Amino acid sequence: MWQKLLGLGIALALAIAAPHAVELYQVEILIILAINLILVQSYRLVNTTGDWSLSHIVIMGTGAYGAALLSKLAGLPFWLTVPLGGAVAAICSFLIVFPLLRTVGFGFFIASFALGEFIRLIWIKFNNPFGGSRGMIGIPPAEIGPWDLSGMFSYYYVCLFVAFLSLLVMYRIDRSRIGDTFKAIHTDPDLCESVGIRVPRYRAMAFVVGNFFAGIAGALMAHHQGAIDPHNFEATLMVYLIIYVVVGGVLTFWGPILGVILMTIVFEATRFLEAWRPLIAGAILIFFLVVMPGGVEILIAPLARLMRRIPLLRKLVPPEPGELEQEIGYATEPGNTTGQDHA
Amino acid sequence: MDFSTFTQTLANAIVSGSIYSTVAVGLALGFGVMKMANFAHGEFFMLGAYVVFLLYGEADLPFPVAVLAAFPIVALIGVIVERLIFRPTRGNVLAGFMATAGLAFMLQVLVGQIWGVGLPKSVPTPYMGAAQIGGAFIGWQRLLVVPAAAAMVFALWFFLYRVKAGKALRACAQDPEVAALQGISISRVTMLAMFIAGGYAGVAGALMAPIQPVTPYMGHDVIVTAFIIVIVGGMESIGGSVLAAFILGTIHTFVTTLVDGVTATMAGVALMALILIVKPEGLLGRTRA
Numbered sequence: 001m002w003q004k005l006l007g008l009g010i011a012l013a014l015a016i017a018a019p020h021a022v023e024l025y026q027v028e029i030l031i032i033l034a035i036n037l038i039l040v041q042s043y044r045l046v047n048t049t050g051d052w053s054l055s056h057i058v059i060m061g062t063g064a065y066g067a068a069l070l071s072k073l074a075g076l077p078f079w080l081t082v083p084l085g086g087a088v089a090a091i092c093s094f095l096i097v098f099p100l101l102r103t104v105g106f107g108f109f110i111a112s113f114a115l116g117e118f119i120r121l122i123w124i125k126f127n128n129p130f131g132g133s134r135g136m137i138g139i140p141p142a143e144i145g146p147w148d149l150s151g152m153f154s155y156y157y158v159c160l161f162v163a164f165l166s167l168l169v170m171y172r173i174d175r176s177r178i179g180d181t182f183k184a185i186h187t188d189p190d191l192c193e194s195v196g197i198r199v200p201r202y203r204a205m206a207f208v209v210g211n212f213f214a215g216i217a218g219a220l221m222a223h224h225q226g227a228i229d230p231h232n233f234e235a236t237l238m239v240y241l242i243i244y245v246v247v248g249g250v251l252t253f254w255g256p257i258l259g260v261i262l263m264t265i266v267f268e269a270t271r272f273l274e275a276w277r278p279l280i281a282g283a284i285l286i287f288f289l290v291v292m293p294g295g296v297e298i299l300i301a302p303l304a305r306l307m308r309r310i311p312l313l314r315k316l317v318p319p320e321p322g323e324l325e326q327e328i329g330y331a332t333e334p335g336n337t338t339g340q341d342h343a
Numbered sequence: 344m345d346f347s348t349f350t351q352t353l354a355n356a357i358v359s360g361s362i363y364s365t366v367a368v369g370l371a372l373g374f375g376v377m378k379m380a381n382f383a384h385g386e387f388f389m390l391g392a393y394v395v396f397l398l399y400g401e402a403d404l405p406f407p408v409a410v411l412a413a414f415p416i417v418a419l420i421g422v423i424v425e426r427l428i429f430r431p432t433r434g435n436v437l438a439g440f441m442a443t444a445g446l447a448f449m450l451q452v453l454v455g456q457i458w459g460v461g462l463p464k465s466v467p468t469p470y471m472g473a474a475q476i477g478g479a480f481i482g483w484q485r486l487l488v489v490p491a492a493a494a495m496v497f498a499l500w501f502f503l504y505r506v507k508a509g510k511a512l513r514a515c516a517q518d519p520e521v522a523a524l525q526g527i528s529i530s531r532v533t534m535l536a537m538f539i540a541g542g543y544a545g546v547a548g549a550l551m552a553p554i555q556p557v558t559p560y561m562g563h564d565v566i567v568t569a570f571i572i573v574i575v576g577g578m579e580s581i582g583g584s585v586l587a588a589f590i591l592g593t594i595h596t597f598v599t600t601l602v603d604g605v606t607a608t609m610a611g612v613a614l615m616a617l618i619l620i621v622k623p624e625g626l627l628g629r630t631r632a
Contacts, residue, residue: 099616105437107619109440110619111615114571114612115612118612118613118616121605121609124605125609235563239444239448243445276456277452278451279453281448282444282452289438289442290427290432291431
């Protein structure tokens with residue numbers, strides 16, 4: 001147990017110190033990273049039931065549009081618009097989840113894309129209040145009471161705080177009985193039904209709760225950018241989100257976090273090749289799907305085993321058998337969710 | 344809507360239905376055989392358009408030669424994709440789909456960096472003038488698409504139902520295990536399917552090159568439309584794809600004329616969502632998407 005607390009402490013200390021250790025323009029990247037942490041983790045939450053959604057970025061957009069409208073039209077303060085952005089996203093996903101539940105695997109994937117694209121086209125079609133394809137501008141920056149939080153450093157800490165809270169809640173969900181039920185549905189939906197688990201209900205729950213956090217990420221993004229438009233939530237960005245989780249892996253809670261941090265470093269290191277970025281991203285995606293399905297998280301268990309062999313490092317890892325290995329009880333790669341096995 | 348607008352819109356619907364069907368049959372063929380969901384299919388279309396841009400627009404070869412050249416070039420790329428992406432991820436639809444999404448990224452950037460991203464490439468129109476049919480004017484260039492597409496769909500039908508290799512392909516689509524027991528090599532069939540799928544997408548793009556702006560990103564709209572079509576028609580059904588292509592072409596052109604383009608796209612995705620939810624196997628399909 002103390003190893004975990006130590007790890008958490010180190011991670012938090014690093015996160016708090018990070019903006020002071022990098023160049024000023026890189027604080028911007030850290031803000032995006034903090035928002036992306038919420039995003040990938042919320043994606044994993046939806047994914048634990050085996051549903052690969054393609055509407056996640058659009059749902060994040062509903063949170064962003066929700067927060068923008070609430071603060072611009074209703075004049076609500078920042079500390080309210082962020083959770084309400086999450087609520088808007090949850091309501092929108094509640095509306096689309098019922099038709100989606102009729103589909104599994106590849107059908108779910110494509111149907112969620114269609115419904116997400118439909119929502120995105122609504123933003124383009126209606127100038128009032130969404131601003132059409134030019135989007136919304138003049139979204140008020142973050143401030144709570146007398147404090148202006150829109151500065152680079154302060155907004156980073158706001159995002160870090162929200163990300164920490166969101167990840168904590170999602171971690172608790174993951175470890176709870178409900179989280180176990182989600183994973184059981186992934187492994188064998190038929191068996192789950194036969195022991196009395198209401199599969200559609202739990203799939204809907206994972207979808208709505210995960211999308212709530214996506215909405216929070218969207219609201220943070222809207223207040224950060226000050227302007228949003230439908231192109232911020234295109235399918236291209238969905239592919240990037242998939243890259244993060246495929247690189248990291250989705251079996252463990254740490255996989256998506258590893259993935260998004262790793263890819264942020266890769267993109268930052270290849271900044272001089274910016275025009276080639278999609279090529280790099282595409283090549284990495286293909287590599288991980290074809291050569292290394294399961295992502296970098298599959299390296300955690302062997303690494304822990306290695307550390308246990310070295311006397312000095314032994315105490316730093318939990319004793320055998322690694323918790324992570326036990327966790328890997330349910331199906332692994334993206335495609336094991338195609339639904340063919342239970343069609 | 345008066346009569347001449349109606350015939351004009353109907354003619355446009357037939358033209359777009361024709362071009363949609365040549366793109367969609369390839370996608371359906373790949374999905375029918377071992378569930379290869381190729382997200383880079385739209386990029387194959389884009390590559391076909393670039394073949395015409397290079398061979399006809401730049402190198403001044405005759406237009407039909409450039410269009411025919413698009414078939415083997417893009418078909419070869421299809422075979423490479425089968426070998427490097429679909430074969431290692433066989434039995435895993437989402438992995439293949441996501442990996443080809445990565446490939447789509449790569450092809451867009453490669454083409455954009457080699458031939459430029461800025462202005463669309465303009466390909467001169469080889470056949471000028473317009474035909475007047477029942478009060479509607481259709482450029483010869485657009486009209487050419489209709490018989491070309493009909494010939495391609497007929498050729499595919501002939502291949503699948505009258506040629507031994509085509510029958511093997513259909514057998515494999517029906518039941519891969521039994522087909523393998525009959526001595527059909529599944530790997531050879533998947534390769535053949537991707538060869539045809541790539542070639543068809545390439546020729547479709549080649550035919551459209553003088554009509555629509557040629558850019559590295561032109562494949563995106565194509566792939567969304569093509570996926571809507573194969574979902575509506577039934578993922579592995581060639582006939583269903585052709586039917587759905589004309590249905591979607593009609594809906595799209597009429598809604599664009601009557602309302603606007605965004606609403607037309609909304610109608611398309613709504614139709615797809617509706618089919619997935621109400622009849623997941625599609626209009627003429629057998630298996631669920």
